[in-house]
Amino acid sequence: MAKITKQSENFSKWYTDVILDTDLADYGPVKGTMVVKPYGFALWTNIRDTLNKMIEDTGHENAYFPLFIPKSFLEKEAKHVEGFAKECAVVTHSKLIAEDGSLQVDPNSRLEEEIIVRPTSETIIWHMFKKWITSYRDLPLKINQWANVVRWEMRTRLFLRTSEFLWQEGHTAHATKEEAMQETLDIVEVYRTLFEEYLAIPTIVGRKSNLERFAGADETFSIETMMRDKKALQAGTSHYLGTNFGSAFDVKFQSKDNKELPVYATSWGVSTRMVGALIMVHGDDNGLKLPPKIAPTQVVIIPINSKKENETKFSENIQSISKTLRDMGVRIKVDDSEGSPGYKFNKWELKGVPIRLEVGMKEFESKQVTLCRRDNGEKTQLNIDSLKDVQEILTNIQSNMFNDAKQFMEKNTCTADSFENFSNILSSENKFIKAYWDGSDETELKIKEETKATIRCIIDDVDDNTKKCIYSNKPAKHLVVFAKAY
RNA sequence: CGGGGUGUAGCGUAGUCCGGUUAGCGCACCUGCUUUGGGAGCAGGGGGUCGCAGGUUCAAAUCCUGCCACCCCGACCA
Numbered sequence A: 001m002a003k004i005t006k007q008s009e010n011f012s013k014w015y016t017d018v019i020l021d022t023d024l025a026d027y028g029p030v031k032g033t034m035v036v037k038p039y040g041f042a043l044w045t046n047i048r049d050t051l052n053k054m055i056e057d058t059g060h061e062n063a064y065f066p067l068f069i070p071k072s073f074l075e076k077e078a079k080h081v082e083g084f085a086k087e088c089a090v091v092t093h094s095k096l097i098a099e100d101g102s103l104q105v106d107p108n109s110r111l112e113e114e115i116i117v118r119p120t121s122e123t124i125i126w127h128m129f130k131k132w133i134t135s136y137r138d139l140p141l142k143i144n145q146w147a148n149v150v151r152w153e154m155r156t157r158l159f160l161r162t163s164e165f166l167w168q169e170g171h172t173a174h175a176t177k178e179e180a181m182q183e184t185l186d187i188v189e190v191y192r193t194l195f196e197e198y199l200a201i202p203t204i205v206g207r208k209s210n211l212e213r214f215a216g217a218d219e220t221f222s223i224e225t226m227m228r229d230k231k232a233l234q235a236g237t238s239h240y241l242g243t244n245f246g247s248a249f250d251v252k253f254q255s256k257d258n259k260e261l262p263v264y265a266t267s268w269g270v271s272t273r274m275v276g277a278l279i280m281v282h283g284d285d286n287g288l289k290l291p292p293k294i295a296p297t298q299v300v301i302i303p304i305n306s307k308k309e310n311e312t313k314f315s316e317n318i319q320s321i322s323k324t325l326r327d328m329g330v331r332i333k334v335d336d337s338e339g340s341p342g343y344k345f346n347k348w349e350l351k352g353v354p355i356r357l358e359v360g361m362k363e364f365e366s367k368q369v370t371l372c373r374r375d376n377g378e379k380t381q382l383n384i385d386s387l388k389d390v391q392e393i394l395t396n397i398q399s400n401m402f403n404d405a406k407q408f409m410e411k412n413t414c415t416a417d418s419f420e421n422f423s424n425i426l427s428s429e430n431k432f433i434k435a436y437w438d439g440s441d442e443t444e445l446k447i448k449e450e451t452k453a454t455i456r457c458i459i460d461d462v463d464d465n466t467k468k469c470i471y472s473n474k475p476a477k478h479l480v481v482f483a484k485a486y
Numbered sequence B: 001c002g003g004g005g006u007g008u009a010g011c012g013u014a015g016u017c018c019g020g021u022u023a024g025c026g027c028a029c030c031u032g033c034u035u036u037g038g039g040a041g042c043a044g045g046g047g048g049u050c051g052c053a054g055g056u057u058c059a060a061a062u063c064c065u066g067c068c069a070c071c072c073c074g075a076c077c078a
Helices: A011-021 A038-057 A071-075 A078-087 A122-132 A177-198 A244-248 A273-282 A311-327 A341-350 A361-366 A389-411 A419-428 A441-451
Strands: A025-027 A034-036 A068-070 A090-093 A096-099 A102-105 A110-117 A141-150 A164-174 A204-207 A219-226 A232-242 A252-254 A260-262 A264-271 A299-304 A332-334 A355-360 A368-373 A379-383 A413-415 A432-437 A454-461 A478-483
Touching: A011 A025, A011 A273, A034 A038, A038 A141, A038 A164, A038 A177, A038 A273, A068 A071, A071 A078, A071 A110, A071 A122, A078 A244, A122 A141, A122 A164, A122 A244, A122 A264, A164 A177, A177 A219, A177 A232, A177 A264, A204 A478, A219 A273, A219 A389, A219 A454, A219 A478, A232 A244, A232 A273, A244 A264, A264 A273, A273 A389, A299 A311, A299 A341, A311 A332, A311 A355, A311 A361, A341 A355, A355 A361, A355 A389, A361 A368, A368 A389, A389 A413, A419 A432, A419 A441, A432 A454, A441 A454
Parallel strands: A299 A332, A299 A355, A413 A432
Antiparallel strands: A025 A034, A068 A110, A090 A110, A096 A102, A141 A164, A164 A264, A204 A219, A204 A454, A219 A232, A232 A264, A252 A260, A355 A368, A368 A379, A432 A478, A454 A478
């Protein structure tokens, strides 16, 4: 395990170093693909299980739809096609021929209709919804699936943007516009809770501008987060799809009073990108820093008994400490591998384990453990009889990490009253900027061109004429957050 | 696709301009001894079709031709 690049030297390199050195993931052989290694998968699993419970608790059911989508399905919703056409993996043949030890595609096996590897599942799900929805009694239909999707991206980065990624995608169908919009917003709250209470990541929530909206949505809400380099990461989205997919797939239902009515839709998702957010929001020069609630290992115990004194009693002590913690429901690991204590301290700090307990002869004799916190580096002595305090310390670390991140985001969010001021901030400090915007695509594009900052989301609407657009100076329609984004 | 690079052991590299011993070094790995409370030391050891194919030559990692792959910067994006 080599030393990682400092954040201040090269943040991108730091990010990659951390992922590779902590065994979260590795590169796959096909460009843009990623192997999620056991430590990374354990982290993902914890996030997934937490969110899955929240999704089920809000009345959604899990299901699984096919990976393969007929090409014609994607053509049915005009904007959806446009948005995804340029990044689809396409299956065109079904056979290979072995020739002198090499494989050739069999030209005779060409498929009549090409198959798309799903970049998202709206089309296939609405194809099925047509079969399932006929009456008001079938609504609302609230489905979620955990799946992999493929988007053939030009530039990829571990966890943030890979050709294939894991996610959950929720798809719901409703009888009214109001109900669908409420669902869209309810999900935003579910995501916000996941981020703030479990991942300890503060969020900014708002609507997307026309240009940034999901292909096929009438309205997109996004969860925006600030990384340690002050760049924004869109960490989750919830879309109000109106009747776009309902009408594209000809889904209608009969109401109580026997009318034929359109079906309203939502879709929403979060992905393995969350792991990237976790790394970049909390990590420091010593590596990962994982919030206790989702850390694969919450407490690592390092036995230190180099001289192998009193071995039996010593290891009984370690076992008793482990058992006490395990019985409390704490996820622990004892590192009794070979290697120096210093090496292990650094290794587990790098891996972001919230609490390290050092137990050597000193501690053994005084019936104590040395407790070191990953969030602030504090070392304290803890009596063996007070091990139950660990639970409370974990809770404290969790909230401390959230507060740190929140403070960081607030400190690096400002307002701008002129475009000159606006550009200066972006070129010198790279902060989030709250500013007024006239609501036009044109202005948004010009600002992006000149500063590389984009509208992350709309946080408020304006209807009096006193507020002016930061760029055009025309009457403002919205208060928005600008930032450079991943 | 436009611009710029790079391919030598698991990783990082020297050597290429100017062809010439057994392709060198660091990390990692293996063995042994000494160590072990903040990334241990010493000694020994294993691992290479020098991206691929062809050519020039007594001799090619090095020169020539062709191909392939990957990386960085731009448009796309959970």
